[in-house]
Each structure stands twice: as C-alpha cells, then as structure tokens.
Amino acid sequence: MILDNKDLNLKLRFKRILFQMGYYSPIEVELSQYDDVGLELKRTSLTDLDVLGIKFDPALISYKVVGDCKTGKGVSDPNRLFWLRGVLDYFGANTAYYLRPRVGRQARAIAPKLGIRTVDEKDLQILEKNLNVESIPIPIQDPNFHSQQRQLWGISVPKGAKPTPDQLGLKNTYTYLAYNYWYIEQHRNLFLLVAHFQKIAHLLNPLDPRDVFLAHTGVQRFAHCVLEMASNIQARGTDNIPQNAKVYLYGGSLALRDRQEFFELLNRLTGANEPLDPPFLNDIIEFTNRIINNPVAASEVLRYLEAIYGWCVQLGNNDIAPVFGGKPSLGAIVLARDAAITFYKATGMREDIFSKILAL
Amino acid sequence: MDKLAVGLRTQDFHEGLREIKAYGPKEAHFGTTLLIGKAATLAMHLRGLLYIDNYMVLKYAAGQLGIGVLELPTVLRELEEVDFVSVIKEGEQIKRVDIRVPEFRDGYEDLGSRWQDLGPSEIEQVSVDTLQSLLQSPIEEEKLIKTLGMQPEEYAILRDVMENGQLIRLQTLEGEKIIYSPLAVDGNPTKYLQWTERFPSQVSKALKILRNHQGLPVSDPIISGNAALQDAVMTGVLAPVRVSGSTGLQEFLFAPRGGLASEERIILDKARAILACVRYGQKFAAGRPILYPKRILEALRDNKRFRRGHPDLYSQYGVLVEKLIGYPIQESSDRWNFVINDTPENMKAFDIAISLLEIGESPSVRIDLEARNALLGTANYLSPPSTRARLAKSFKGSPETQAEIIRQLSAIGRGMTI
Numbered sequence: 001m002i003l004d005n006k007d008l009n010l011k012l013r014f015k016r017i018l019f020q021m022g023y024y025s026p027i028e029v030e031l032s033q034y035d036d037v038g039l040e041l042k043r044t045s046l047t048d049l050d051v052l053g054i055k056f057d058p059a060l061i062s063y064k065v066v067g068d069c070k071t072g073k074g075v076s077d078p079n080r081l082f083w084l085r086g087v088l089d090y091f092g093a094n095t096a097y098y099l100r101p102r103v104g105r106q107a108r109a110i111a112p113k114l115g116i117r118t119v120d121e122k123d124l125q126i127l128e129k130n131l132n133v134e135s136i137p138i139p140i141q142d143p144n145f146h147s148q149q150r151q152l153w154g155i156s157v158p159k160g161a162k163p164t165p166d167q168l169g170l171k172n173t174y175t176y177l178a179y180n181y182w183y184i185e186q187h188r189n190l191f192l193l194v195a196h197f198q199k200i201a202h203l204l205n206p207l208d209p210r211d212v213f214l215a216h217t218g219v220q221r222f223a224h225c226v227l228e229m230a231s232n233i234q235a236r237g238t239d240n241i242p243q244n245a246k247v248y249l250y251g252g253s254l255a256l257r258d259r260q261e262f263f264e265l266l267n268r269l270t271g272a273n274e275p276l277d278p279p280f281l282n283d284i285i286e287f288t289n290r291i292i293n294n295p296v297a298a299s300e301v302l303r304y305l306e307a308i309y310g311w312c313v314q315l316g317n318n319d320i321a322p323v324f325g326g327k328p329s330l331g332a333i334v335l336a337r338d339a340a341i342t343f344y345k346a347t348g349m350r351e352d353i354f355s356k357i358l359a360l
Numbered sequence: 361m362d363k364l365a366v367g368l369r370t371q372d373f374h375e376g377l378r379e380i381k382a383y384g385p386k387e388a389h390f391g392t393t394l395l396i397g398k399a400a401t402l403a404m405h406l407r408g409l410l411y412i413d414n415y416m417v418l419k420y421a422a423g424q425l426g427i428g429v430l431e432l433p434t435v436l437r438e439l440e441e442v443d444f445v446s447v448i449k450e451g452e453q454i455k456r457v458d459i460r461v462p463e464f465r466d467g468y469e470d471l472g473s474r475w476q477d478l479g480p481s482e483i484e485q486v487s488v489d490t491l492q493s494l495l496q497s498p499i500e501e502e503k504l505i506k507t508l509g510m511q512p513e514e515y516a517i518l519r520d521v522m523e524n525g526q527l528i529r530l531q532t533l534e535g536e537k538i539i540y541s542p543l544a545v546d547g548n549p550t551k552y553l554q555w556t557e558r559f560p561s562q563v564s565k566a567l568k569i570l571r572n573h574q575g576l577p578v579s580d581p582i583i584s585g586n587a588a589l590q591d592a593v594m595t596g597v598l599a600p601v602r603v604s605g606s607t608g609l610q611e612f613l614f615a616p617r618g619g620l621a622s623e624e625r626i627i628l629d630k631a632r633a634i635l636a637c638v639r640y641g642q643k644f645a646a647g648r649p650i651l652y653p654k655r656i657l658e659a660l661r662d663n664k665r666f667r668r669g670h671p672d673l674y675s676q677y678g679v680l681v682e683k684l685i686g687y688p689i690q691e692s693s694d695r696w697n698f699v700i701n702d703t704p705e706n707m708k709a710f711d712i713a714i715s716l717l718e719i720g721e722s723p724s725v726r727i728d729l730e731a732r733n734a735l736l737g738t739a740n741y742l743s744p745p746s747t748r749a750r751l752a753k754s755f756k757g758s759p760e761t762q763a764e765i766i767r768q769l770s771a772i773g774r775g776m777t778i
Contacts, residue, residue, distance in 0.1 A: 239655050239658060239659055240652075240655060241464070242464050282462075282464065282465055285464060286460070286462050286463060286464060286465075289463055289464065290410060290460075293408070293410075294410050297410070330411065330413055330456070331410055331411070334410055334411045334456075334458045335410070337446065337458060338458065338460065341443075341446070341460070345443075358446075360448075
C-alpha cells in the first residue's frame with residue numbers, strides 16, 4: 001500500500017517542486033524489460049524510478065529530470081548514485097536529483113562527477129521556499145490526495161473473483177500506461193496509445209471516477225506524444241509538417257517507404273484500397289501544427305492537463321486560474337482542450353469524460 | 361456535384377450577395393447557401409489563429425465580412441458542427457472561441473458536406489449547380505431554362521438573385537441571349553463570349569485544364585495541342601504572365617477569375633506573378649529544377665527569402681520587383697537571393713498562389729485584410745482608419761419575381777399556405 005511507503009512524502013514534495021518548475025511529473029515509474037517467452041512477451045521489472053519530470057521549453061526541446069528519493073538507513077549513497085546515473089542515461093534525462101534526509105560527505109563528492117544533484121532536508125526546504133511552492137493550491141505533497149488517485153488506478157476485482165473479459169481489456173491499457181509506455185520507443189507510442197483507448201472506449205463511463213482518471217492519464221500521455229513529435233518535426237524543419245510527422249511516426253524515412261510499399265503490395269494482392277495512414281492521423285497532424293505554431297502555450301500543456309485533473313476533476317473546482325497565480329495561460333488552456341478533443345475523437349471515447357477540461 | 365465545389369460556390373454566393381439588402385427571395389430561398397458561405401468566409405479568416413477571447417473583435421471582423429451581429433452565433437454554430445471552432449460560453453455570453461480550422465486539408469469539403477446535410481432548397485441546389493457549370497462555360501438562356509426544367513417563377517428568382525449577386529450576367533451575342541458568370545472572365549466579357557462561341561464544345565475542357573494546372577507554360581504541349589486555348593491566348597481572352605529567366609522568355613497561363621474588386625484584382629495579379637516565377641524554376645531552370653513548388657512558396661512566405669541564393673534568381677524573379685513584391689540581393693559574386701517585402705498584401709498574394717497551386721481556385725483572394733488584422737489584434741477595431749462604409753444595395757427584382765412575391769404574400773394573407 002502506497003501510504004506505507006516511507007519515501008512517499010519525499011517523492012511528493014519533490015513532485016511539487018517540479019510542478020512549480022514547469023514539469024509534468026509522474027511518480028513511481030517502473031522500468032521493465034520484455035522478453036520472448038514461447039509465443040508471448042513476458043515483462044520483467046528492472047527497477048523503479050521515484051519521480052520523473054518532463055517539460056518542454058518554448059523551442060519545444062524536451063527536458064527530463066529523474067529523482068531518487070530514499071529515507072531508509074540501510075542505503076549506500078555511492079551505490080545509489082551510480083545506479084541513478086544509469087537510470088539517467090537509460091531515460092536520456094538531462095539531470096538527476098538524489099534526495100535523502102541527510103546526504104553523506106562521500107556522496108556529495110561523487111555527485112557532481114556523475115552529473116547528479118544531491119538534496120538533503122535543508123536543501124529541500126530552501127528549494128521549497130525559493131520556489132514558493134506553498135502558493136500552489138493543489139495539495140500535491142499530501143499523501144492522502146495522492147492516495148485518492150492511486151485508489152482509482154487499476155481494475156477493481158473482488159477477492160476470489162476472476163476479472164471479466166472487459167476488465168482484462170482495461171487491464172491491458174493500465175499495463176500499457178504504467179509500464180510499456182516508458183519502455184517502448186517514443187515514436188511508436190502515439191499509435192499504440194490511440195489503439196489501446198479505441199479498444200476500451202465503449203467501456204469508459206464518464207460518471208465513473210476510475211474511468212475518468214484513466215482517460216485523463218491517457219490524454220496527458222497523448223499530449224506528451226504529440227509534443228515529442230512536434231519537437232522532432234521542429235528539429236527536422238517545419239517546411240513540410242505532414243510529411244515530417246509521418247517520417248517520425250513510422251520510424252524514419254526508410255521505414256516510412258517500406259510501409260508505403262507494403263501497403264501498395266497489400267492492396268495490389270487483395271484488391272483492397274487500404275491507406276497506410278489511420279483515419280485519425282490528419283486531425284492529429286492538425287493539432288501538432290497548432291502546437292508548433294503556439295510553442296509558448298504548448299510548452300505548458302502537460303502541466304495544465306495534470307493541474308486540471310488534480311484541481312478541477314479531483315477537487316471539484318471549475319476555475320483553473322488560482323493554480324497559476326490568477327493569471328493562467330489562455331493558450332495553454334485552449335491547447336489542453338484541443339488535446340482532449342483530438343484524443344476523444346481519435347479514440348471514439350465519449351466527450352463528456354473530459355467535461356471538466358472542456359468546460360474551461 | 362462534389363463537396364469541394366459546393367463549399368467554394370456557397371462562398372461565392374455569400375460574397376456576391378453580402379452587400380445586397382435583405383430581400384424576400386434571397387432570404388427565403390438561399391438561407392442555407394448564404395449561411396454556409398458566411399461560415400466559409402469566416403473560417404478562412406480564422407485559419408491559423410488559436411483562439412479569440414474578445415468577442416467584440418470577432419463581431420467587428422465578422423461585420424467586415426458581411427456577417428451581421430445577429431447572424432454570427434448561427435454561423436459559429438455551423439462552424440462548430442464541422443468542428444472548426446468551439447464556442448465557450450459563460451452563461452449566455454460568448455467568452456471565447458477556440459479555433460481548429462484545418463490547415464493541411466481543404467475545409468471547403470467539410471462545409472460542402474454540411475450544406476448537403478442541411479437540406480438546401482431546390483432553387484439553392486439548382487443555383488449552386490448552375491454557377492458551377494457557368495464557371496466551365498456560358499450557355500444560351502433558352503437552353504439553360506430547358507435543362508433546368510424549373511417553373512418560370514422559380515427560374516426568375518434564381519436569375520434575379522444570381523444577377524444581383526453578380527454571379528451571372530446576361531449578354532446578347534448575335535441575337536442570342538447568353539448567360540455567363542463574371543467570375544469566369546478575367547477581362548472583356550465580349551471577347552470571352554465570342555471565344556466560347558467559336559469553341560462551344562471545348563471551352564469547359566480548356567478551362568478545366570487551366571484550373572488543374574494553374575501557371576501552365578504557353579509552350580507546354582497541352583496548350584500547343586489545344587486549339588481553343590491557343591485561340592484564347594491569341595485573341596486576348598487569356599493574358600499570360602511573362603517571366604524572363606536564364607533560359608529565355610516564357611509565358612504562363614491561369615484560369616480566368618473575375619468578379620473581383622480592384623484591390624483584390626491587384627493581389628490576384630501578384631499571386632499569379634509569384635506562381636509564374638516558381639513555375640519557371642520548375643519547368644525551365646538552367647540548373648536543378650524545383651521539385652516541390654508548394655514548399656518553395658511556403659518557405660518564401662514564411663522566411664521572406666530563399667534558404668540559399670542562386671545565380672538565376674536575379675532575372676527569374678524580376679517580374680516580382682515590378683509588382684513591389686520584393687527585390688534581389690547579391691549574396692556572393694555569382695549568387696542572388698530574393699527578399700520579399702513583408703506587407704499584408706504580399707502575404708495574402710502568397711496564400712493565393714498556394715491555393716491556386718493546391719485546389720486550382722483562389723478563394724483566399726477574398727480575405728479581408730481589415731478583418732484579418734482585427735482578429736490578429738494588429739488593428740484597433742474601434743477606429744480603423746481605412747474602414748470604408750459599404751452602401752447596401754437594393755435588390756433589383758424582375759417583374760416575374762415581384763409577381764411571385766405578391767402571390768406568396770397573398771397566400772399568407774388568405775391563410776392558404778401549405
């Protein structure tokens with residue numbers, strides 16, 4: 001049970017700091033490896049990451065931060081730092097934070113060489129004060145607030161009962177969001193994410209808080225996928241956004257050509273007229289274009305989507321302004337709505353599952 | 361009729377009739393077409409914006425575009441239906457309009473489809489269809505009446521509304537009453553009609569060729585093998601754009617487009633000159649030819665210059681200097697670049713050149729720069745210095761239409777309406 005986790009307070013305090021620094025920050029991200037076992041792929045858990053922070057700057061360049069939060073006594077700081085360096089590299093993160101109530105001298109000496117920042121209780125308090133985290137009205141650091149979200153995550157099967165086929169379908173999506181999403185090559189995630197939600201769209205009930213949470217997690221990941229794509233397009237050049245979007249999504253120019261040829265052959269063989277691009281792709285490319293053309297607002301979208309869930313859905317507020325000091329970015333709100341609309345249309349979900357976003 | 365054409369024609373109806381006072385036949389029979397036409401015009405001006413949070417600005421811009429303040433909510437509702445906007449309200453008040461007008465596909469198809477869904481009246485359907493066919497070629501009035509098979513009073517309404525909107529015009533040629541669309545004529549209508557008389561069966565095909573290949577070189581085998589097009593060039597029905605580049609002088613042809621105000625005509629001429637220069641680079645370059653003309657146009661519009669200079673740019677883009685679109689600058693001893701003057705008119709000309717290339721038509725020639733500037737927040741909508749008042753014109757109805765109105769009103773008076 002999450003509430004028993006002694007490190008949780010530290011993770012949530014760090015998450016609040018990251019929020020104030022402009023990051024979208026899932027916590028307790030598990031890294032897994034998938035291996036061929038007979039006819040199936042089997043997931044093996046490798047390690048878990050306490051806090052992951054993702055943000056995009058107004059040039060749509062992405063920044064990642066990983067945080068390791070440990071309170072226990074039997075922890076070797078140098079070992080942990082070397083492990084954290086590995087996680088940092090694995091994730092392609094820009095910075096890693098090592099948070100401990102007290103950080104030993106040895107660890108402080110090694111940390112800069114490994115490109116890691118150490119934060120003890122005193123440093124944490126200074127960070128909290130300097131960043132004025134108390135001004136955030138969402139109780140991000142409150143374990144009960146976090147626990148309410150955790151309790152909505154996953155399917156609910158009574159003890160001794162077997163999950164129904166529908167619940168198994170939902171479970172696949174939960175597994176994908178919790179594990180596979182972080183493991184799979186990023187450019188493949190957009191189509192996979194849409195496919196997962198297309199499969200369960202008919203099961204999601206806008207009145208069920210569990211389903212609403214799942215859908216909001218989905219739209220946050222969707223916005224992340226589109227921002228990653230926009231970042232890639234920006235790097236390639238924006239002179240042909242639709243083409244560059246496809247090059248990204250299909251894994252490069254050669255892979256795109258291979259797939260186009262495959263579909264040509266398929267159509268020739270079967271007499272069908274199946275296009276390579278899924279029908280929802282045009283709308284997603286249009287949304288990506290709006291992201292690229294409004295980069296300042298776009299850089300805030302992930303954080304806004306996270307705030308809208310916490311502040312409006314979970315806490316039942318109707319106005320997002322207090323979370324952003326009374327002066328929210330209208331552009332970010334519009335793009336957050338745009339993300340929700342594009343996502344529910346692509347997946348076939350009911351639009352009222354995002355009623356709180358759409359009401360802004 | 362395909363949906364793209366329907367969308368484009370509804371906009372022609374709105375643009376043609378926007379300055380005509382409310383009049384029974386127009387309002388009663390053309391409601392759906394005018395509504396979708398207004399939606400198309402507004403959508404074109406909203407494209408590229410993310411949201412509008414000042415409804416007063418939107419009302420101002422819409423007014424400039426011929427959309428009254430009472431009509432605006434209905435027009436916005438239609439745009440919501442095709443998912444081009446989301447209207448966010450606070451109580452009854454419109455708080456914000458979020459914009460999702462597509463940029464990579466043609467929105468006219470969506471609007472054309474919406475027009476069909478709304479169930480336009482029979483007169484509307486026939487009128488839109490007639491305009492589309494008159495854009496291909498003119499027709500004798502007698503023949504048109506026979507083809508349409510309408511009641512005389514219905515035909516009178518169609519003709520009156522379309523004539524008042526300057527969508528059609530009647531001209532007598534060698535004793536025959538010919539109906540043509542001024543939208544299909546660039547210059548002298550008599551020359552155009554004489555041409556259509558000489559090549560009655562080829563005009564439609566010839567114009568289609570030009571629409572499908574805007575900026576087609578006169579030296580192209582398609583033209584040299586087409587007697588109608590050759591004749592049109594010789595007799596001045598079509599006025600080619602001349603570009604003198606490194607491999608000599610070439611001329612480029614465009615599908616005629618009439619019914620424009622003088623300032624719109626100037627911008628269309630600029631757009632044609634721009635596209636002609638790019639076509640030159642595509643077909644007659646001394647070195648590597650242009651492979652993706654649209655990308656070149658977009659890059660020039662967005663970056664106001666070429667990424668890299670080229671020896672041929674100095675002469676090839678010379679025609680654009682005359683039209684004040686830009687000027688050449690020397691980058692090295694043998695390389696020239698071309699700098700675009702960043703004015704709203706020039707940017708609009710680039711947008712038109714792109715739409716000519718993409719859909720063969722130039723709906724964006726109707727973009728109202730004052731409305732656009734208001735939406736972009738670059739104009740003070742309270743006191744725009746260049747605003748010109750437009751005088752609403754009265755509808756000139758034929759005796760047949762007047763009689764039909766009296767008949768309808770009498771039926772209402774007698775309680776005999778079904």
